[in-house]
Amino acid sequence: MVLESIQADDTIPLPNNWTATSLTNAPSPRGVHTAVWSGSEMIIWGGYNGNPLDTGGRYNPSTNTWTATSTTNAPSGRLWHTAVWTDNEMIVWGGNAFSPGDVNTGGRYNPSTDTWMPTSIANAPDARENHTAVWTGSEMIVFGGGYGVTLNTGGRYDPGTDTWVATRTTNGPAGRTQHTAVWTETEMIVWGGQLDSVFATNTGGRYVPATDAWTATSTMNADATKSHTAVWTGSEMIVWGGYNINGVLNTGGRYNPAADTWTAVSTSNAPDPRLSHTAVWTGVEMIVWGGDFGFGNFLNTGGRYNPKTDSWMATSLVNVPSERDSHTAVWTGREMIVWGGGAYSDSNTGGRYNPVTDSWIATCTETQPRLGHTAVWTGDEMIVWGGYSSGYDVNTGARYDPSTNSWLETTTTDAPEGRVAHAAVWTGSEMIVWGGFNFMGSGFFNTGGRYNPTTDQWAVTATTNAPSPRAFSAAIWTGSEMIVWGL
Secondary structure (H helix, E strand, O other): OEEOOOOOOOOOOOOOEEEEOOOOOOOOOEEOOEEEEOOOOEEEEOOEOOOEEOOEEEEEOOOOEEEEOOOOOOOOOEEOOEEEEOOOOEEEEOOEOOOOOEEOOEEEEEOOOOEEEEOOOOOOOOOEOOOEEEEOOOOEEEEOOEEOEEOOOEEEEEOOOOEEEEOOOOOOOOOOEOOEEEEOOOOEEEEOOEOOOOOOEOOEEEEEOOOOEEEEOOOOOOOOEEOOEEEEOOOOEEEEOOEEOOEEOOOEEEEEOOOOEEEEOOOOOOOOOOEOOEEEEOOOOEEEEOOEOOOOOEOOOEEEEEOOOOEEEEOOOOOOOOOOEOOEEEEOOOOEEEEOOEOOOEEOOEEEEOOOOOOOEOOOOOOOOOEOOEEEEOOOOEEEEOOEEOOEEOOOEEEEEOOOOEEEEOOOOOOOOOOEOOEEEEOOOOEEEEOOEEOOOOEEEOOEEEEEOOOOEEEEOOOOOOOOOEOOOEEEEOOOOEEEEOO
């Protein structure tokens, strides 16, 4: 799955760090699913975990939370389908549903309303899997794919009218699977893959929907490959990796459609050969990650390629997600989020690769393991406090900044006594903790404290007229008051 990203003008190095994605409410483990970026969320859908899936989830990296996608009116479960983002909807189409096999059905998912609407099947392309799809700004164009017999047909779907128009085959590429497609703002470029009689090809075509016309891409200096990745930089298509009759590759090429020419990508310091990996374009670099190099040899390595300098830099191995292939990757504008896929079993884990800081930073763990604590979100930091750690109730805490993937301890000066099962709210400027109990002999509390992260200071909450001591109570902030209730 290859997704384009926001363009940038300046060439700057992009250091990185990794942050694990939450498992809470995450979709079930799966591979060969799809992922799109909505502008604020990554939407996962479909795939396979022993059976085709019609489930999915929306991941918000700002809050590190998952929300399940509705299954009401969702397309039938499938794998090897495609998905595109239209600016307000995700459109999924095609794929293999096991029964009845390949399908030519699809659906449009609106995350704002958590609703599905089917795509029309009138004049839709033939059923297929392992095809490609791009979004032009007004239409989704699908091409190729197939099972057993490869297809050279395709279609343009207009969600505004819920209608399909077939793409012309005259001068078009031969039918293929395991190819790639990118959108250049005026053309769809399809390239590589496997033909019926050719293990891997170096042919391709450029399709202009405005004229419904194809132009072949040059084959000079282009190496044949399939199961590779492709990204669009704004002026070139960069393809990399995959495999051909000679084996698994760590080679690639840059195709300039204006000149119809190929330029080889450097192999100096390039990542190990691989297929079934992912690639994203950051605006200045292509980042490839994961995949396998055959025979169950899965990878969690990657590299960053700068086309202006024709150079590679390895991605960090510190705290990266586990080895996998058939996963997904999206670029958010500042992070690459990888999720799912699998190695020896399907995974519902992932990681966020953040090129914001100017150094490689390991995924941080909070300084003190704990349970029974509380956490509040301030708008830019998560503050955790209290809980039970290493046999003791603690009055320690820490503030987590996801933009730097770093923790800063909260002061213990004037902090409330250590406790668990207390309540906590955020007021807009302070965290208020209250109640709870202590395993070490203090019992239940009706005391608390107000923590100001700007000054890193605590102030005691009054006990006059406070509720009776308790734990496991609920608390909300009204905008001017904290209300606690129960237990």
